[in-house]
Amino acid sequence: MIEIKNVSKTFIVDGEKFDALKNVSLNIEDGDIYGIIGMSGAGKSTLVRTINMLERPSSGEIIIDGKNMNNLSAAQLRQERKNIAMIFQGFNLLMQRNVLKNISFPLELAGVKKAEAQKKALELLELVGLPDKAKAYPAQLSGGQQQRVAIARALATDPKILLCDEATSALDPKTTKSILSLIKEINQKYKITVVIITHQMSVVEDICDKVAILENGVVAEEGYVTKVFSQPQSEIAKHLVYPDYEGGSVVNADYGTLARIVLNGAVGTPLISKMTLDLNMLINLVSVSTREIGGVIYGNIEIGIEDKNAFEKIREYLKQYDGITIEEVR
Amino acid sequence: MFENIFSPETLTEAWGIIQSEMLFALWETLYITVIATVFSVIIGLPIGVLLVVGDKDGVLPLPKTLMHIINIIVNILRSVPFLILMIMVFPLTRLIVGTTVGTTASIVPLVIAAFPFVARLVEGSLREVNPNIIETAQSMGASPFKIIVKVMIPESVPSLISNITIAITTILSYTAMSGIIGGGGLGKIAINYGYYRYKYLVMLVAVILLIVLVQVFQSVGTHLSVKTDKRLKR
Numbered sequence: 106m107i108e109i110k111n112v113s114k115t116f117i118v119d120g121e122k123f124d125a126l127k128n129v130s131l132n133i134e135d136g137d138i139y140g141i142i143g144m145s146g147a148g149k150s151t152l153v154r155t156i157n158m159l160e161r162p163s164s165g166e167i168i169i170d171g172k173n174m175n176n177l178s179a180a181q182l183r184q185e186r187k188n189i190a191m192i193f194q195g196f197n198l199l200m201q202r203n204v205l206k207n208i209s210f211p212l213e214l215a216g217v218k219k220a221e222a223q224k225k226a227l228e229l230l231e232l233v234g235l236p237d238k239a240k241a242y243p244a245q246l247s248g249g250q251q252q253r254v255a256i257a258r259a260l261a262t263d264p265k266i267l268l269c270d271e272a273t274s275a276l277d278p279k280t281t282k283s284i285l286s287l288i289k290e291i292n293q294k295y296k297i298t299v300v301i302i303t304h305q306m307s308v309v310e311d312i313c314d315k316v317a318i319l320e321n322g323v324v325a326e327e328g329y330v331t332k333v334f335s336q337p338q339s340e341i342a343k344h345l346v347y348p349d350y351e352g353g354s355v356v357n358a359d360y361g362t363l364a365r366i367v368l369n370g371a372v373g374t375p376l377i378s379k380m381t382l383d384l385n386m387l388i389n390l391v392s393v394s395t396r397e398i399g400g401v402i403y404g405n406i407e408i409g410i411e412d413k414n415a416f417e418k419i420r421e422y423l424k425q426y427d428g429i430t431i432e433e434v435r
Numbered sequence: 436m437f438e439n440i441f442s443p444e445t446l447t448e449a450w451g452i453i454q455s456e457m458l459f460a461l462w463e464t465l466y467i468t469v470i471a472t473v474f475s476v477i478i479g480l481p482i483g484v485l486l487v488v489g490d491k492d493g494v495l496p497l498p499k500t501l502m503h504i505i506n507i508i509v510n511i512l513r514s515v516p517f518l519i520l521m522i523m524v525f526p527l528t529r530l531i532v533g534t535t536v537g538t539t540a541s542i543v544p545l546v547i548a549a550f551p552f553v554a555r556l557v558e559g560s561l562r563e564v565n566p567n568i569i570e571t572a573q574s575m576g577a578s579p580f581k582i583i584v585k586v587m588i589p590e591s592v593p594s595l596i597s598n599i600t601i602a603i604t605t606i607l608s609y610t611a612m613s614g615i616i617g618g619g620g621l622g623k624i625a626i627n628y629g630y631y632r633y634k635y636l637v638m639l640v641a642v643i644l645l646i647v648l649v650q651v652f653q654s655v656g657t658h659l660s661v662k663t664d665k666r667l668k669r
Contacts (some may be wrong), residue, residue: 157574186576197571200666201590211575213585242665262575 107133107156107266107298111376114151114167114322121334125151127322127338128165133315135196135265138292138299140330142306142345148322153268156300160435169266187215192258194271196251198243204230204254205239207300211261222261233287249280256287260295267291273308281305285312306345310334310396318342334396335403336432347394347405348377359408360389363435364416367394368404369428376429377406384418388408409435440635449636456624461644463538464620467610468648471542472603479602482509482550486582494569494587495579512551516582517609520548521616541610542616550607556598560591575590589646593664604649611645621645 114126119135125148143149154160158174167174169189176283177185190211190407198207205226212222226274230236233253252272267403269288273281289312309316309330317327318335318341337346344371362366366376381388389409396403412415416433423429439445462475485505489497515523521544525535528543563589572586588595621641630636661667 159570159574170657183576183578189574191571191574193567195567197565199568199586200565201592201664203665208584209571210585214572214575214577214581244666268574282545382540387550 106137106170107131107300108166108168109133109152109155110166112152112155112167113159113160114155116161125322126155127161129163129319129324130346131317131323131327132297133300135298136292136296137315138289138301138313140301140303140309141319142309142316142318143305143319143341147303147319149304149319150270151322151386152319153191153270153300153302156266156268157186157191169305182396187211187262188264189266189268190264191268192252192255192259192261192272194274196248196255196275198241198251198254198258200243200401202242203239204235204241204243204246207243207254207259208261211258217260225261226257229260230254232260232291233257247280248276249284252276252280252284254286255289260297262270263295264297266298266300269299269303271302271304274303274305278307282307288312299349315368318345324356331369331401331403333417335405347392349365360387360411362412362416362433363391364408364410364419364431365434366403366406366419366423366429366431368406370401370403376426377408380419380422384422386415386418388415442638445634445636449640451642452624452628452637454635457621457640459618460641461622462619464607464610464622464645464648467542467545467613467620468603468607471549471606471610472599473604474546475553475602476599478546479550479553482554483561484587486554486558487561487587488579488583494573494582497636509551509554512547513555516550516588517544517546517612518615520544521613522563522571536617536623538619541613542614544608545609545613548609550601552605553599553602556602557595559599560594561587563594564590571624573668585604593660596663597656597660600660601654603652603656607645607648607652617630621648636643 109129109131112126112129115122116123116125120251125263129152141149141152151160155162156169158167158177163177169185170186174182174185199210202210205223208226208229209222212225217225227236227239230239233256235250235253238246238250243254246254249277263411267288285308288299288301291297301308303309313330315328318325318328318333318339320341326333326337333342334346353417377388377390384420391407391409393406394404410419416431420431454665482505485497487493487508488495489502489505492498512520524547527547528535528540531543532540534540560618568590569582569586572582577585583649587590610618610620611625614620614626617623625638625641628634629641
C-alpha cells in the first residue's frame with residue numbers, strides 16, 4: 106500500500122514561494138489502478154514524483170508497505186526505486202541503445218548477468234507485443250511502440266508499483282487505448298499497483314478503479330471512479346465530468362430551475378418521454394451525456410423545470426427506478 | 436615577397452627540402468597532435484563531466500566553491516594566448532619532460548592549453564543529453580556514477596566525437612605555433628624556411644599539408660559522428 110500522508114511541496118521560483126502540493130493525503134491499495142487527474146499545473150506530476158522521491162516533499166510522509174521513504178539513505182532509496190517503476194509522457198528511452206539493451210538497462214544497473222538480462226528482455230518484448238523489434242533503435246519506432254518498450258523496461262526489475270506520468274498524453278486516441286489495455290493486462294497479470302497521472306478523462310474512465318481529482322495542489326475529490334464520475338461533488342470534478350458545465354445558464358426564465366437526473370446503469374424505458382407523459386409536465390432538456398465506466402453506463406440528464414414543486418414531483422416519480430436520482434443544480 | 440617563388444632554382448631547392456624533411460615533419464605533426472589530443476581528453480573529459488554533474492541541479496551536486504574554482508581555472512587557462520602559455524609552462528615542461536625544447540616538450544603546453552577547451556566542449560555535449568532520460572535513470576535507482584558512464588556519456592557519443600574533432604583541428608593549428616619553441620612538425624618547417632630563410636615555396640607546401648590534415652580530420656570526425664548516432668537511423 107502507498108500511503109501519502111499530509112504531503113506538501115513548496116518550490117521557490119525567482120525568490121517567490123509556490124505551493125505545488127498542499128497537505129495531500131491519499132491511500133493507494135495494492136493492486137489498484139489509481140488515477141490522479143487534474144488540469145495542467147494542478148500538481149499531479151509533483152505528487153507522483155514524491156512517491157519515488159524524485160521530488161522530496163517539503164513536509165509530510167510517503168509510506169510504501171510500511172516503509173517510510175523520507176528516511177531512506179541514498180543507497181537504500183536506490184534499492185527501493187527498483188520496486189517502483191515509472192513511465193513517462195516522452196517515453197525517455199536511451200536513444201543510442203537498441204530496444205533490447207534499453208529493456209535490459211535496469212537489469213544491468215542491478216548487476217544481473219548479461220545472458221540472463223537478455224533472456225528476460227526478450228520475454229518482456231514478447232509481452233508488450235514487439236518481438237521483432239529487439240535490434241531496432243528507438244528513433245525507428247512509433248510513439249506507441251516506444252511506450253511499449255518503456256513499459257517492458259519498467260517491468261524488467263519485477264516492480265510492485267508502476268507510476269505513469271502522462272504516459273499516453275503524447276499518443277493518438279487509438280494508440281492510447283492499446284497502451285491502456287496493456288497497462289491493465291499487466292496490472293491483472295502481475296498484480297502491480299498502477300498510479301496514473303493524466304489530464305485526460307477518458308484514461309481514468311477506461312482503466313482506473315479509483316481516482317483523485319487534484320486542483321491547485323489540493324485533493325478536491327477522491328474515491329471510486331464510478332462514484333466520482335457519476336455524482337461529482339466539487340466544482341472541478343463537475344468541470345471535468347461535464348466539459349460544457351458552466352453552472353447552467355442556458356435555461357429561460359419559465360424553466361428556471363435546473364436539475365440533474367443521474368443514471369447509474371442503463372435504463373430500459375424511454376425515461377424522459379414517459380415521465381413527462383405520466384406527470385403531465387413540460388421540461389426543457391438542457392444536456393444529456395452518457396458514459397461507460399467499468400462496463401456500466403452512467404448518464405447525466407440536465408433538465409430545466411418550472412419550480413421546486415416540479416422538482417419534488419419528479420423526485421417522487423423517479424423513486425420507482427433503481428439507481429436513478431435527481432439533484433438540484435440551481 | 437612572392438616574386439621569384441616559382442623560378443627554376445627555388446623549385447629545385449624547395450623540392451630538395453621537401454624530399455628530405457617534409458615527410459618527417461608530417462609524421463611529427465601527427466604524433467604531437469594525436470598524443471596531445473589523447474592527454475587533453477584524458478584530463479578534459481572528467482573535468483567536463485564534473486562541470487555538468489556538479490551543478491546544483493546535476494546528478495552529483497558539488498560544493499559551490501569547488502565548482503567556482505574549477506570554472507575559474509578553466510577560464511583562466513582558456514584566456515591565456517597559446518604563445519604566452521607555452522613560455523609560462525616552461526617549468527612544468529622541464530619537470531615532466533626534462534627539457535623545454537623539442538617535439539615531445541611541445542606536447543606539455545599543448546595539453547595545458549587544450550584540456551580546458553576539451554572540458555568546455557565535453558560540458559556542452561553532456562548538457563545536450565535529455566534531462567528526462569537522466570531522471571528516468573534516477574527513477575530506476577541508478578547511482579550518479581552509473582548515470583555518468585551508462586547514460587550521459589553513451590548518449591552524447593556522437594556530439595562528443597564531433598566536438599573532439601574540433602579539438603583535434605585546434606590542437607593541430609597550435610602545433611604549428613609550437614615550432615617557435617623548437618617543437619617539430621610542419622609548423623617548424625614553415626617558420627624556419629618561410630619566415631627565417633624566405634623560402635616561401637616550402638612554407639606554402641607546409642601550409643597546404645596542414646590544410647589537408649584539417650580536412651582529413653574533419654571529414655573522418657563528421658563521418659564517425661553521423662555513423663554512431665542512432666537517432667539518425669531510419
